[in-house]
Amino acid sequence: MYKIESKNVDFFYGASQALKNINLAIKPNTVTALIGPSGCGKSTYLRLFNRMNDLIDNTKIGGQVLIDGDDIYAKGVNVDSLRKEVGMVFQKPNPFPKTIFENVAYGLRVNGITDKKFIEERVEETIKQVVLWDEVKDKLKKSAFELSGGQQQRLCIARALAIQPSIVLMDEPTSALDPISTSKVEELIYELKAKYTIVIVTHNMQQAGRVSDTTAFFYMGELVEYDNTKTIFTNPKVERTQNYITGRFG
Amino acid sequence: MSHLDIELQQLKAETIKMWTLVNLQLSKAKEALLKLDKDLAREVILGERRVNAWELKIDRDCENIFALFNPVAVDLRFVLAVLKINNNLERTGDIAESIAKFVINVDTDFDKKLLEITRAVEMYDGALFMMEEVLEAFDKLDTALARKAFQQDEILDDINVKVNTVIADYIKNHPENIEPPLYLISVIRKLERVGDQAKNMAEEIIFYIEAKVLKHRSKAEKKKE
Numbered sequence: 017m018y019k020i021e022s023k024n025v026d027f028f029y030g031a032s033q034a035l036k037n038i039n040l041a042i043k044p045n046t047v048t049a050l051i052g053p054s055g056c057g058k059s060t061y062l063r064l065f066n067r068m069n070d071l072i073d074n075t076k077i078g079g080q081v082l083i084d085g086d087d088i089y090a091k092g093v094n095v096d097s098l099r100k101e102v103g104m105v106f107q108k109p110n111p112f113p114k115t116i117f118e119n120v121a122y123g124l125r126v127n128g129i130t131d132k133k134f135i136e137e138r139v140e141e142t143i144k145q146v147v148l149w150d151e152v153k154d155k156l157k158k159s160a161f162e163l164s165g166g167q168q169q170r171l172c173i174a175r176a177l178a179i180q181p182s183i184v185l186m187d188e189p190t191s192a193l194d195p196i197s198t199s200k201v202e203e204l205i206y207e208l209k210a211k212y213t214i215v216i217v218t219h220n221m222q223q224a225g226r227v228s229d230t231t232a233f234f235y236m237g238e239l240v241e242y243d244n245t246k247t248i249f250t251n252p253k254v255e256r257t258q259n260y261i262t263g264r265f266g
Numbered sequence: 267m268s269h270l271d272i273e274l275q276q277l278k279a280e281t282i283k284m285w286t287l288v289n290l291q292l293s294k295a296k297e298a299l300l301k302l303d304k305d306l307a308r309e310v311i312l313g314e315r316r317v318n319a320w321e322l323k324i325d326r327d328c329e330n331i332f333a334l335f336n337p338v339a340v341d342l343r344f345v346l347a348v349l350k351i352n353n354n355l356e357r358t359g360d361i362a363e364s365i366a367k368f369v370i371n372v373d374t375d376f377d378k379k380l381l382e383i384t385r386a387v388e389m390y391d392g393a394l395f396m397m398e399e400v401l402e403a404f405d406k407l408d409t410a411l412a413r414k415a416f417q418q419d420e421i422l423d424d425i426n427v428k429v430n431t432v433i434a435d436y437i438k439n440h441p442e443n444i445e446p447p448l449y450l451i452s453v454i455r456k457l458e459r460v461g462d463q464a465k466n467m468a469e470e471i472i473f474y475i476e477a478k479v480l481k482h483r484s485k486a487e488k489k490k491e
Contacts, residue, residue, distance in 0.1 A: 221338065225338070250338070250339060250343070251339065251343075251477040252339055258339045258340060261338050262270075262337070262338060262339055262341050263270065264268065
């Protein structure tokens, strides 16, 4: 059983088609990297999985996106429940203007949880999960903005994990981070795979190689090649993929 | 052309230079053997230092490309293939040197009939031909030519297997002259190794261009691929 499946997915911004007939299936507890040049549709594709594109006017989707076998664009789907299931981390760390503790507790509170002890335990557990606890345990009441960029990004990952999603989407999560923070986030992705299904958009080819099990190469709204990451980076089947990953594009 | 392309082209040019040098070493060692020319043999031994210097340079260049460019796919296969071909070439250079040492050590009254009956010259020509053909395959990215090395290697193997009987017979008939045939058998063994090195390099070229791994495959399997 696949965790995420897209069947004949088309996507339009107004009259402009951003995705063309995308068929792709992702197994649970894997990391899938979406790569491709800017404007190829990879971020658009990623944002389909938690219906983030719904927030943009004048967009249209065709085909089906299934999570755990259910069409998430079917009538009657509760988008809030979907987003609890599918967490997201963005390119720039975007903590809320709140304390470190409240950033992680936020998702729990908006989901109606009021049990103080439960919230405290979950916050601690989640911050430990992103390997940030030792760095912030003495300043949980301080503003999240006091943290470094790398720490803020791990905090944002903790915020996404606190509500216990089963899928985590990451849109270039380390592009604003230094190499040390990048490596911490990559280590984290590798560890999180045991509990979550992760889809990551990245412009960093080496990062795709290091963290992902499968890689999908997009170009001009089409899925050009999707295979094991090892195959993509050693012997891609499509010449266009090879030209892209070896930097001989265009 | 990208910076990486320039580096890869340079690496290829260096590998071809080293390969040409090794082939020259082998040819000179052959001439020294046929003429028992000890001066030429000494030249080969001196030339081995240049082969070793090339090996170190190519190793270092491969290391730099890995570290600085993180090559992937066909680029990665190319650098990996060059790294291994470099090693094969260095060993082939060692073989030329050891044949030259044999020429220096052997008595000048060496019975040249031995070269004929053991088919040593034929074998030597075959080994040189393989080295030239595989080099051309590398230069022109011609995997069909690289594959020819597999058949050629079988001829060398055949001569190598049959030489035991020939040498045994010679020793029986010339019990007073045992050392030269024994030396020669070691030359034959070395030439058989040259064939193996050339075959290994042909396999690396196929790996680089077609991404197929032919190492440790049977002859029948290789023909199918």
